[in-house]
Amino acid sequence: MKRTLLIFLLPLVMFSAAIADSPNMMGIRLGTYTDLEEPYLGVEFLTGIGPNIDINPNFEYVLTDIGTFYTLNFDAHVDIYTVRRGPFTWVGAGLAYASFDPDGPIEGDSDLGLNLFLGVGLDRPGFVPYVQLKFIIGDYDDTVLNAGLRFRL
Numbered sequence: 540m541k542r543t544l545l546i547f548l549l550p551l552v553m554f555s556a557a558i559a560d561s562p563n564m565m566g567i568r569l570g571t572y573t574d575l576e577e578p579y580l581g582v583e584f585l586t587g588i589g590p591n592i593d594i595n596p597n598f599e600y601v602l603t604d605i606g607t608f609y610t611l612n613f614d615a616h617v618d619i620y621t622v623r624r625g626p627f628t629w630v631g632a633g634l635a636y637a638s639f640d641p642d643g644p645i646e647g648d649s650d651l652g653l654n655l656f657l658g659v660g661l662d663r664p665g666f667v668p669y670v671q672l673k674f675i676i677g678d679y680d681d682t683v684l685n686a687g688l689r690f691r692l
Contacts, residue, residue, distance in 0.1 A: 562587060563692040564667070568597075570685025577603045585689055591618040595633070599683075606641035610675070614654055624664075630657045637679040652677020666690050 564585040571578050583597035594615050601608040616631025633654040640647030658671035666688060673683040 564689040565692060566687050566689035568599075568671075568685045568687030570683055572601055572681045572683055574681040575601065575603065575608075577601050577608075579683075581685070581687070583687070583689070591620065592616075593618065595631070606639060606647070608637070608639045610638075611636040612654055614656070616656070616658075624662050626659060626661055628657065628659050632656070635675050635677060637675070637677065639679065648678070650678035652679060
């Protein structure tokens with residue numbers, strides 16, 4: 540677990556100067572892991588590290604009744620604006636750490652994987668509502684559909 544935390548915290552430390560000078564956002568998201576057919580709740584932090592380039596570490600907890608399943612993700616994406624305030628899109632990729640601990644005597648498992656995603660948001664003063672489609676590639680392959688709301692800090 541310590542090594543997993545290091546994997547996710549090291550990039551934040553590396554980009555700390557850029558994070559301090561950029562517009563930061565916190566967000567909530569909800570959606571579904573379609574292959575598991577289970578809903579999830581998530582939280583995220585978003586900050587710019589360059590022109591239209593953001594890093595987005597996030598945590599997703601899957602609401603399943605067969606055990607405990609969550610993902611820790613360290614994502615980055617490029618925003619594609621057509622107008623300054625209004626709809627915009629993004630494409631991105633990132634590292635996923637998935638952990639599943641089933642109920643009962645079966646031992647849990649964890650996996651590192653790759654996130655590939657695209658989204659559409661509406662840039663409003665103070666907040667950004669959005670929808671996103673994500674593909675997780677790894678031992679826990681899945682397609683994730685979500686909607687979220689990011690708030691400027």
